[in-house]
Amino acid sequence: MDIRVQDAAFDPGALLSQFTPHAARAGAGAVISFTGLVRDLPGATGGLSRMVIEHYPGMTEKALHDIAQQASSRWSLGPVLILHRFGALTPEQPIMMVATASAHRADAFLAADFLMDYLKSRAPFWKKEFTADGAAWVAAKDSDEDALSRWR
Amino acid sequence: MDVLYFAWVRERIGLPKERVDTSAATVMDLVRELSAREDRYALAFSDLSALRVAVDQELSDFDAPLGGVREVAFFPPMTGG
Numbered sequence: 749m750d751i752r753v754q755d756a757a758f759d760p761g762a763l764l765s766q767f768t769p770h771a772a773r774a775g776a777g778a779v780i781s782f783t784g785l786v787r788d789l790p791g792a793t794g795g796l797s798r799m800v801i802e803h804y805p806g807m808t809e810k811a812l813h814d815i816a817q818q819a820s821s822r823w824s825l826g827p828v829l830i831l832h833r834f835g836a837l838t839p840e841q842p843i844m845m846v847a848t849a850s851a852h853r854a855d856a857f858l859a860a861d862f863l864m865d866y867l868k869s870r871a872p873f874w875k876k877e878f879t880a881d882g883a884a885w886v887a888a889k890d891s892d893e894d895a896l897s898r899w900r
Numbered sequence: 901m902d903v904l905y906f907a908w909v910r911e912r913i914g915l916p917k918e919r920v921d922t923s924a925a926t927v928m929d930l931v932r933e934l935s936a937r938e939d940r941y942a943l944a945f946s947d948l949s950a951l952r953v954a955v956d957q958e959l960s961d962f963d964a965p966l967g968g969v970r971e972v973a974f975f976p977p978m979t980g981g
Contacts, residue, residue: 885976
């Protein structure tokens, strides 16, 4: 299980290139990856100038570990990677990445979907968007909370 | 114990972390105690449905007991991913 919480930018392609042979050596026949990107805000004056992600050092790593552990106990998985950035980001930059591996694709697909749903509303990250009009914290969506009920 | 605040809760209260000497039995007692201090606390805690709490870095409830607890954190619903 590879859990990373970092302010540094990352290259999703490079990470996947490292993850894939590692998963193959562990016996995987399928690798799924998800990359989350900072979307621009076309409706705001001048668009999104930056997004700042705050997190809870200590709890964040524990929560991500716990989420990955839950996924590994529900599905038959090989290696799992979760990387999430914090600090200042600009539009089009990758925010986070999840990669899962399994012998057959269904487990890896389901686990990646599960990890994303849990990450959204159970990992202590908060996003703040800055535009020429001012700054605002991104509000949690009810649909994110509802998504968790799929897995109960 | 250490009390931590994140996101708009931190901004509203005006600090990220403080040491609080308290005999509060539950998180709710601690919220009442802090709210009684100053308006900025009362304002931050005015709508508990908009807040989440972690006790010793585990998501918890407002009726959670505080005996032996070292760290309590208050924050809005999380927006990761």
